[in-house]
Amino acid sequence: MGRVLPTLKKRRAPLARAEEQRAWLARLRLPRSFEVSLASIDLLPLRPTRIETLQINVGKRCNQTCRHCHVDAGPDRFEVMPPEVVERCLEVLAQCDIPTIDITGGAPELHPQFREIVLRARRLGRRIINRCNLTVTLLPNYADLPLFFAEHRVELVCSLPHFRAKQTDTQRGAGVFDESIEALRRLNHLGYGRDASGLLLNLVANPVGAFLPPSQRLAERDWKHQLRSRYGIEFNRLYTITNMPIARFLEWLVDSGNLQDYMERLVNAFNPAAAEGVMCRDTLSVGWDGTLYDCDFNQMLELPVAGRPAQTIFDFDLEKLGRRPIVTGPHCYGCTAGAGSSCGGATVD
Ligand code: SF4
Numbered sequence: 001m002g003r004v005l006p007t008l009k010k011r012r013a014p015l016a017r018a019e020e021q022r023a024w025l026a027r028l029r030l031p032r033s034f035e036v037s038l039a040s041i042d043l044l045p046l047r048p049t050r051i052e053t054l055q056i057n058v059g060k061r062c063n064q065t066c067r068h069c070h071v072d073a074g075p076d077r078f079e080v081m082p083p084e085v086v087e088r089c090l091e092v093l094a095q096c097d098i099p100t101i102d103i104t105g106g107a108p109e110l111h112p113q114f115r116e117i118v119l120r121a122r123r124l125g126r127r128i129i130n131r132c133n134l135t136v137t138l139l140p141n142y143a144d145l146p147l148f149f150a151e152h153r154v155e156l157v158c159s160l161p162h163f164r165a166k167q168t169d170t171q172r173g174a175g176v177f178d179e180s181i182e183a184l185r186r187l188n189h190l191g192y193g194r195d196a197s198g199l200l201l202n203l204v205a206n207p208v209g210a211f212l213p214p215s216q217r218l219a220e221r222d223w224k225h226q227l228r229s230r231y232g233i234e235f236n237r238l239y240t241i242t243n244m245p246i247a248r249f250l251e252w253l254v255d256s257g258n259l260q261d262y263m264e265r266l267v268n269a270f271n272p273a274a275a276e277g278v279m280c281r282d283t284l285s286v287g288w289d290g291t292l293y294d295c296d297f298n299q300m301l302e303l304p305v306a307g308r309p310a311q312t313i314f315d316f317d318l319e320k321l322g323r324r325p326i327v328t329g330p331h332c333y334g335c336t337a338g339a340g341s342s343c344g345g346a347t348v349d
């Protein structure tokens, strides 16, 4: 029996507004600003290389309410990408040669047009990445999703904070680990995560606390061994990501008094090679309402791409966007610390 989409008995306290989050970060006394660090390696202003991925955030509705969620997603969120924005995203994709569409949310599968987006992007011959929380595939009305993914060769990037139940449930809620394992078994059964099938199943792990992730390469080896020996689960790649100092994780850092120390840790671990490879250089992010952002994180801080008024997908001009200066801030240290961090995991591991 799948997990029923939960209705929250108590409404969560609203997340601090993006403006307030930006103010918390701006008030920090850091050894040097992100822009000074970029200038020291001749990367200021930061500009795109080539836009390879159109990442569309189709909304904030989710069947989970994870503690570290940078989107502040949950069952009580109402933001859903409207049909005209979906249509324009697909039109843009058809009109240019951006090879990859990356669908994210919330739980993207809960968007009423999710399957249509996949089908139409597939017809355009694009690589499709879907960011899946695993448990959504156990919801009663969504149990056929794994088959749909497989039929349309959707690459899955699935979040699982840890291969141990306790750590995962601490971040994601009681029982989420067991459901995630069940979802992974069903995906494996269809060929996902098995080398010969070509059906890619990548996992995303993030630290359960205010520290940097371990080496992605070593962690992947360990996770493969642990998930195979404990549960018979196979997967392709493990992406280790740094917790970004925004949204719920930022609130936790503030509440627990860890913000200054965590940010200093990120600043002191600034890695020039990771800065070269930050994902905003080859990805463009579209918010649920069509606003364009340099990345999903800037989206959560309500920092649209440079220029006024804020540009939307309806103003899309690939050539101009390819020359834009990327909007940066202290939170960007989350992408450049240690081995780097992006939606595809470490950038220099
Ligand atoms: S982290 Fe992912 S699964 Fe968890 S609440 Fe946010 S969008 Fe949903």
Ligand code: SF4
Binding pocket: 278, 279, 280, 281, 294, 295, 296, 297, 298, 326, 327, 328, 329, 331, 332, 333, 335
């Ligand atoms: S937070 Fe966004 S804009 Fe800043 S470095 Fe990371 S990807 Fe680029």
